[in-house]
Amino acid sequence: MTPNTIVGIIGSGAMGAGIAQVAAVAGHSVVVYDNNAAALDKAAANLKATLMKLQEKGKLTDAEAIIKRMSFTADLQGLAACGLIIEAIVERLDVKKSVFAQVEQVVANDCVLATNTSSLSVTSIAAACTDPSRVMGLHFFNPAPLMALVEVIPAIQTNADLIPQAKDLMQQWGKLPVIAKDTPGFIVNRVARPFYGEALRILDEGIADMATIDWAMTELGGFRMGPFTLMDYIGHDVNYVVTETVFQSFFYDPRYKPSFAQKRLLEAGWLGRKSGRGFYNYAQGAEILAPTKDEVLGKQIFERILAMLINEAVDALHLNVATAADLDTAMTRGVNYPKGLLQWCNEWGTAQCLEKLDELYHLYHEDRYRASPLLRKQAIGNKKIV
Numbered sequence: 240m241t242p243n244t245i246v247g248i249i250g251s252g253a254m255g256a257g258i259a260q261v262a263a264v265a266g267h268s269v270v271v272y273d274n275n276a277a278a279l280d281k282a283a284a285n286l287k288a289t290l291m292k293l294q295e296k297g298k299l300t301d302a303e304a305i306i307k308r309m310s311f312t313a314d315l316q317g318l319a320a321c322g323l324i325i326e327a328i329v330e331r332l333d334v335k336k337s338v339f340a341q342v343e344q345v346v347a348n349d350c351v352l353a354t355n356t357s358s359l360s361v362t363s364i365a366a367a368c369t370d371p372s373r374v375m376g377l378h379f380f381n382p383a384p385l386m387a388l389v390e391v392i393p394a395i396q397t398n399a400d401l402i403p404q405a406k407d408l409m410q411q412w413g414k415l416p417v418i419a420k421d422t423p424g425f426i427v428n429r430v431a432r433p434f435y436g437e438a439l440r441i442l443d444e445g446i447a448d449m450a451t452i453d454w455a456m457t458e459l460g461g462f463r464m465g466p467f468t469l470m471d472y473i474g475h476d477v478n479y480v481v482t483e484t485v486f487q488s489f490f491y492d493p494r495y496k497p498s499f500a501q502k503r504l505l506e507a508g509w510l511g512r513k514s515g516r517g518f519y520n521y522a523q524g525a526e527i528l529a530p531t532k533d534e535v536l537g538k539q540i541f542e543r544i545l546a547m548l549i550n551e552a553v554d555a556l557h558l559n560v561a562t563a564a565d566l567d568t569a570m571t572r573g574v575n576y577p578k579g580l581l582q583w584c585n586e587w588g589t590a591q592c593l594e595k596l597d598e599l600y601h602l603y604h605e606d607r608y609r610a611s612p613l614l615r616k617q618a619i620g621n622k623k624i625v
């Protein structure tokens with residue numbers, strides 16, 4: 240994987256097109272393949288328009304040269320000369336496995352095959368290949384040209400030498416790579432689950448309404464968006480499905496249990512902002528819900544969600560999902576949290592954080608609120624996590 244490597248992108252949707260743009264801007268020749276010719280045409284037109292607009296704004300000087308480096312094909316054979324393939328097709332294991340098995344027959348033996356999957360096992364995708372040692376995860380965030388974070392995920396079969404090479408390449412592309420173990424949700428989609436899940440639980444129990452929870456997390460917590468606004472923004476078809484997949488993949492650990500409130504929205508087709516209605520109603524003239532700005536209640540909500548987020552990050556560290564530095568980078572750069580959760584834990588105090596979790600555990604007697612053994616250990620004498 241060098242600057243001369245021809246990069247192949249499979250799937251020309253939101254992510255595939257974004258990653259193609261990043262690779263082409265970084266100087267690579269890029270071939271975009273999609274089995275849907277209409278999607279391919281749309282991506283080609285959009286990419287050209289985007290690059291020209293960036294040039295008009297002075298953010299690029301060589302849009303035409305970049306466009307010339309990109310080609311689009313509906314024929315898998317078009318990927319034959321690529322040295323790195325990044326797959327960004329529909330999030331279905333059977334389809335991804337079939338595409339990996341096919342593409343492996345087309346490319347050279349030393350071509351690296353990466354998947355942009357958000358929630359599937361990279362190991363099981365790799366298993367579809369004759370040579371699984373060349374398969375890894377490269378998980379970009381949406382929109383790929385703007386979000387710096389990339390999770391680099393070795394499958395258990397991946398040749399270890401490829402990981403530093405992939406990390407270097409991502410840095411050359413102007414990205415911030417972190418390394419994550421091949422476990423459900425990798426870093427961000429695992430550690431962020433309580434931001435949604437605990438907010439939903441607070442709503443379900445009637446402790447506060449969604450506007451109040453959103454207010455607590457933005458005004459008192461410093462998050463850019465409250466959980467309900469964010470879930471509506473991401474879309475319940477994406478956010479709920481990731482939660483459900485993570486829950487199932489963790490063998491139904493109650494920590495990741497989805498909520499009926501969100502499932503019903505999905506069933507109703509109330510997908511969020513994109514469908515005009517989700518938790519909130521985005522129709523013109525619709526009533527805007529006002530939060531109850533009760534500081535005592537707001538602090539309770541914020542501390543409960545924060546304790547759950549911190550516990551998730553600490554447990555990911557405990558289970559060697561990633562290093563402490565990568566865990567904090569992932570949450571600040573992948574989902575724009577105001578602070579890394581491990582840093583937040585140290586500042587709040589491991590003892591305080593444990594006290595909050597134990598309070599919830601004693602109230603509910605649910606495994607969902609169990610503290611990570613690492614948090615419990617460090618809380619003795621209020622030691623820092625790292």
Ligand code: NAI
Binds near residue numbers: 358
């Ligand atoms: P999308 O639905 O916008 O695009 C998928 C594209 O793949 C479509 O153009 C479709 O025609 C094409 N495709 C489907 N099956 C194909 C096949 N068998 N062969 C060739 N092309 C095929 O999807 P999106 O949002 O770009 O996501 C793609 C992948 O990236 C998924 O694995 C998703 O989980 C992951 N991802 C998505 C993020 C997001 O926020 N949308 C963020 C990070 C990862």
